[in-house]
Each structure stands twice: as structure tokens, then as C-alpha cells.
Amino acid sequence: MEIAIPLYDRFTALDAVGPYEVLWRLPGARVRWVGAEARPYATDRGLQLIAEATLDDVPAPDILVVPGGTGTRDALGDERLVEWIRAADATSTWTTSVCTGALLLGAAGILDGLHATTHWAYMDDLARYGAEATSDRVVRQGKVITSAGVSSGIDMALTLAAEIAGADVAQAIQLRIEYDPMPPFDTGSTAKAPAHIRELAQSPSPTPA
């Protein structure tokens, strides 16, 4: 079971690492970190992750996990990446995205006519790809699963793990990564955060990405 996570400059680290930390624990899983080139890719604040293979090296993964990031806007103009996503989806068992990774699925024509989600600040962008924006945290449409901003990839991946390997294995993975979340505040969605927090989160500082 080959799981491909394509990297591009200024992707968001947690978008990619959250699902990775769940999915590599599936029996028979092999995660492939790929990029236009096999080289390090910088996240949106300096940290670099290494794509150990090129997109061409992994043309037909079973599972596709597309992360978002501040670099998504530039990546949308990278025809090679978008075309690779389109081709990979044609033969994948599951096609998934985290955060603004959904926009890359959209650019590849995968979301046309589907319900989908992305980071709350980019929900309006989904319509241009023919998708119907949905505020659920994890949105499944057949083999396509999109999830909300950044941290939602953990929830998405556990949902996917249950589909692939059954609820027991998914629950064991959830316990293994001790995912019993206890956020100190209840402001993790726009529906829950008060207006002054929403405004602060939209300003360029202190949360630029």
C-alpha cells in the first residue's frame, strides 16, 4: 500500500505530518515523500522536510495525501504538480487533502460537483473548482476525502485508517499516538471562536500562515 505525500515550497508541516503519523502505522503501508525534485522542501516557516523521490518515481500511489500551506497559491500554478495529482487520482484507491491542499485537488479537476472542505479562510475558493463548500471537519465523497485546516489531517487520517484496516486497528493507532485531545481553549473553529479572536487570527500578525 503506497501512500504518496507530495511536497512543494512553503507547505504546512502539520498538514503532512499529522496524516503521516497515523498512516505509516497501517499494516503494509509505505509512505513516499515526493516532490517535483528529490530535495528538501521548506515549510512555511523554515523547517525542511525531504522529498526522497520525484513525482515521476511514484506515478500511481494507492493513497494520495495533499497538504496545504502558504505556498499553495504558487503550487496551483505548477502544472507539473497539478497534472501529477490528476493522474495519480485516476488510479488511486483514496485521494485526500488537508487544509488548502483541497485547492490543488480542485485545480486537478477532482472536486467538480463534490462537497469539500478546506481551511476556513479559503472556503470561498472551493467554488471556482465546482465544489460545494462544506464546513464539516472531514468530508468524504466516495474515494475523495478533504479535511479542514492544518490539524484536521489527524482526524481525516484516522477516519481513513478505519476504512482501510477496520475500526480496531484505527483505534489502536489512535491510542498509540495518544490522540486524546484536550485543547486548552474551545476556539478551534470559526463557529466557536468569538469575534475578537477571529479578527486576530485573520490579521497578518501574530499568525501569518
Next chain:
Amino acid sequence: MEIAIPLYDRFTALDAVGPYEVLWRLPGARVRWVGAEARPYATDRGLQLIAEATLDDVPAPDILVVPGGTGTRDALGDERLVEWIRAADATSTWTTSVCTGALLLGAAGILDGLHATTHWAYMDDLARYGAEATSDRVVRQGKVITSAGVSSGIDMALTLAAEIAGADVAQAIQLRIEYDPMPPFDTGSTAKAPAHIRELAQSPSPTPA
């Protein structure tokens, strides 16, 4: 505000990336990824993150975040790393760990006489460092904060963000990373998971790390 995250071979990616994704968004934050050498370090399943500086390059960070991983046991025997942690703690404002990173704090003598936590499978190991094992997800003792397994670093870092920059900024970061967790199961702690899931999570397969 310099935030150092020391890497070692076979650390767990999410242990490090969860706090990173929160803390880099703090006003004035600069995250330093450090290692015994400035080179890529492999996580416990292949993915590589780059330490862009050596331990010696960052001798006195304001904040220390020590990740865990399957490589922790070997790292405990790395006197240079343990000594660096001890020295960094001597001048840090905050010293923190995720998962078995707590054992490295312990080896550095930082947990003696403190309440502390770690991954549920390693709680018994805390006693050898003079720490009192505590099953809370995030345990603060003065400037020392330890957190539970793998995913708990997100909760730890948001708690720390509030201490450093106030609740509004922490809440805005939580919204920015859309941390409104909705795990598909309620099996993320040993207190909640049924016996057969606990057994499955303890077996080498399907969740080897």
C-alpha cells in the same frame, strides 16, 4: 525568543511538528532545529527533517522542546545530547518535552522531584529519574512542562503559548491551525480504550512505534 527543537535519529515526527506548528506563530519566535550535527535526521519511519544547526550553535535557547520517539532509548546514551539539554535548561525560560522526550529531560536531571508525564507505555520509566508519574495530558511544574504521547505536544504548546503571549494570541493560533479536534473514536488514552484495543496497541504490529 529562540525556540530549540533537538533532533536525534528515529525521533517521532509529530512530537516535534505539533509544537512547532503552534510556537512559530508566536510574535518574535524563531525556531531552531538542532542536532549533534547539522544534517537530516530520520523519524521512526523514514521521513527526514533537517537540523539546520548544531547543538553547539544554539547553547542557550529561551524555550526547549524535546521530542520523543523509538530512538529515545539510544539518545539516552548520547552524553553530548543529554549534557546539552542539561545546560540549555539551566538558562531556559521554559523547558518542555513531548512523549518519551520526558526521559531525556529525566536523564538530564531536570525531573528529579517533579511530577511529570510521558507516553503511556513508558510511564514506569519516569521513576528512575526521580519523577512522579502523572497521567495528566500536560503537566506543568514551574518552568518545566511535560506532555503525554505523540499528539499531546499540540495541547502542550497551546498551553505554553498562552503563558507566553496571553490567551488571546493562543486562541488565535488555535483557530489559525483549526484545532477543533474531532477524533473518530474515543480511544486516545489507556483510561478510555477497551482492553482489546490496549492489547492491540501494545503489540509490535500494526503500530510498531
